[in-house]
Amino acid sequence: xxxxxxxxxxxDAHLAHEGEDGTCLLYIDRHLVxxxxxxxxFEGLRMTGRTxxxxxxxxxxxxxxxxxTADRTAGIKNPExxxxxxxxxxxxxxxxxxxxxxxxxxxxxxxxxxxxxxGWTLPGMTVVCGDSHTATHGAFGSLAHGIGTSxxxxxxxxxxxIQKKSxxxxxxxxGKLAPGVTAKDITLSVIGKTGxxxxxxxxxxxxxxxxxxxxxxxxxxxxxxxxEGGARAGLIAPDETTFDYVKGRPHAPKGAQWEAALTxxxxxxxDDDAHWDKVITIRGEDIAPVVTWGTSPEDVLPITExxxxxxSFTGGKVAGVRRALDYMGLTPGxxxxxxxxxxxxxxxCTNGRIEDLRAAAAILKGKKIKDGLRAMVVPGSGLVRAQAxxxxxxxxxxxxxxxxxxxGCSMCLAMNPDQLAPGERCAATSNRNFEGRQGRGxxxxxxxxxxxxxxxxxxxxxxxxxxxxxxxxx
Amino acid sequence: MDKFETFTGVxxxxxxxxxxxxxxxxxxxxxxxxxxxxxVSLFDEMRYDDDRNxxxxxxxxxxAYREAEILVAGENFGCGSSREHAPWAIKDFGLKCIVAPSYxxxxxxxxxxxxxxPIVLPQEQVDILMQDAEKGANARMTVDLxxxxxxxSDGQVFSFEVxxxxxxxxxxxxxxxxxxxxxxxxxxxxxxxxxxxxPWV
Numbered sequence: 001x002x003x004x005x006x007x008x009x010x011x012d013a014h015l016a017h018e019g020e021d022g023t024c025l026l027y028i029d030r031h032l033v034x035x036x037x038x039x040x041x042f043e044g045l046r047m048t049g050r051t052x053x054x055x056x057x058x059x060x061x062x063x064x065x066x067x068x069t070a071d072r073t074a075g076i077k078n079p080e081x082x083x084x085x086x087x088x089x090x091x092x093x094x095x096x097x098x099x100x101x102x103x104x105x106x107x108x109x110x111x112x113x114x115x116x117x118x119g120w121t122l123p124g125m126t127v128v129c130g131d132s133h134t135a136t137h138g139a140f141g142s143l144a145h146g147i148g149t150s151x152x153x154x155x156x157x158x159x160x161x162i163q164k165k166s167x168x169x170x171x172x173x174x175g176k177l178a179p180g181v182t183a184k185d186i187t188l189s190v191i192g193k194t195g196x197x198x199x200x201x202x203x204x205x206x207x208x209x210x211x212x213x214x215x216x217x218x219x220x221x222x223x224x225x226x227x228e229g230g231a232r233a234g235l236i237a238p239d240e241t242t243f244d245y246v247k248g249r250p251h252a253p254k255g256a257q258w259e260a261a262l263t264x265x266x267x268x269x270x271d272d273d274a275h276w277d278k279v280i281t282i283r284g285e286d287i288a289p290v291v292t293w294g295t296s297p298e299d300v301l302p303i304t305e306x307x308x309x310x311x312s313f314t315g316g317k318v319a320g321v322r323r324a325l326d327y328m329g330l331t332p333g334x335x336x337x338x339x340x341x342x343x344x345x346x347x348x349c350t351n352g353r354i355e356d357l358r359a360a361a362a363i364l365k366g367k368k369i370k371d372g373l374r375a376m377v378v379p380g381s382g383l384v385r386a387q388a389x390x391x392x393x394x395x396x397x398x399x400x401x402x403x404x405x406x407x408g409c410s411m412c413l414a415m416n417p418d419q420l421a422p423g424e425r426c427a428a429t430s431n432r433n434f435e436g437r438q439g440r441g442x443x444x445x446x447x448x449x450x451x452x453x454x455x456x457x458x459x460x461x462x463x464x465x466x467x468x469x470x471x472x473x474x
Numbered sequence: 475m476d477k478f479e480t481f482t483g484v485x486x487x488x489x490x491x492x493x494x495x496x497x498x499x500x501x502x503x504x505x506x507x508x509x510x511x512x513x514v515s516l517f518d519e520m521r522y523d524d525d526r527n528x529x530x531x532x533x534x535x536x537x538a539y540r541e542a543e544i545l546v547a548g549e550n551f552g553c554g555s556s557r558e559h560a561p562w563a564i565k566d567f568g569l570k571c572i573v574a575p576s577y578x579x580x581x582x583x584x585x586x587x588x589x590x591x592p593i594v595l596p597q598e599q600v601d602i603l604m605q606d607a608e609k610g611a612n613a614r615m616t617v618d619l620x621x622x623x624x625x626x627s628d629g630q631v632f633s634f635e636v637x638x639x640x641x642x643x644x645x646x647x648x649x650x651x652x653x654x655x656x657x658x659x660x661x662x663x664x665x666x667x668x669x670x671x672x673p674w675v
Binding site for chain 2: 013014015016017019021023025027029036037039040043044048050057064065078080081083084087122124125130131132145146147148149150151153154157158159160162164196197200201228230231232253257258260261264296315316317319320323413414415422432434435436437440
């Protein structure tokens, strides 16, 4: 048998039909659904008299629109948001979606945090969702990617997706990460190197010692931003870390099925002599804590650097950087660590898991946020929130001056009331620094949870390593 | 879906790289539960000021380009969010074709589901068409999907590649769910075999 990559293996195991022109039907094991990209798809089913083919493989949860303030239990005030969430409630009922986590269920949260947490996401699966950050689930060695609403309708109706196979790209992070450097710094640094279109047409497999050493939470952070690198999906081969995380989750296999699953999962790796269309290698030791300075996730630099000049770029990027610096209100040559901020946002499907909250709390313990700053923590799910409260993290955040919110997408895309005002500058643990992403005129700097916590304390972008002694938070 | 027919229309230049779907249609317009009516909000933050007045400099606000049917743009067009609201807004505005050196994956796929043709051409050819588009309302280009050609206002012809299945669906206005459902037997068979092989799924 010819050697295969992990992507090849998952693809082959899900190929339901291949047409003469090479167009393939890929079978979908898990379809995650949220309120923003699904109403038109359900409406399409109604208009054509179609049903949901596999309700048992469909998981739905409202996350994008939901308020994260405590008063949401009384209902959503914004009428449009309310209608969208109510539409999902109704569609779940009408189409028999039994795996539905409604807004006030403690298990509710960001769809990409709920899926893994509940054991819906398992190695070797195909996972899709009408959301580009579906790439997150690739951390389990599953083929996971975002789709449009027409494709949501297609999967609801047929449990398949029309696909052409992508190319294989390997991103290897060798060696060990230095203290203060996290999964977020890895994924941003990769995008900084390859650009936001570097992965277009590829599925990326992340490998190497630095990736192997990451927890599942860290691996999810890395894969989550594969889409910002342009890739269809990001993958990490499953190993003991994966199996330990999955075991015992509500929807993970049990008993004899667990043993059977494990046997197959252990075959899910890229063969030694598999073919790669593109290979990127980065030394873990060379990665520093980074921040973004512009309006594209590829605009990344170590925190010790300076705002670049547009002329140091080439092609269309020169005009792009000029536009970005104007939008961001930054001057070439300015020290990144002197950029003052107004807001700190810790949360999102990139960094809203328990490990992220622990990392931020470790920096914040016994400290206060800078006077006048607005800072909020939005846990990725109700269960992450509950665990953080049990571990005492919530008290650390509240004592420091952070708002402690309910779960949702929140200020990552600002569809709910959590938004930036024009000109307001935010240190954010989310995934996109696009113009207007967090609110019209809002300025976003992406970074790790520890870096965001450090920025909250000083009121400016800050090298978290200066707040650490011997590699631990001081 | 309407059939994609050969047409001649005004091309609008948008010489920006990495145009993301947040730019094409900002999040506040994602609260709709319909597909229609988004054209007025296309490129909202570039198109309107804080008081909802049109910004005259923005290309689609200029008289020459108000009826544009083609958009010529920079590389990696449509990156970011998977929101199909982006092609819905583009279509609703009246644009039927985009020309760029490259697109983000999900956006590219979403276009075809909505009767929009995203043409990929090398940067130097896009540059020529960009200059052509900058001529204003006289810059009428002809898009012929059947022949896989786009012709500039001065008669220069550029050939482009497109996936044969996507081309077929676009030309015939086909609903691909219907096409897939014709393969129900293959899906049933796959599902039954997979349930045996991986019963935990």
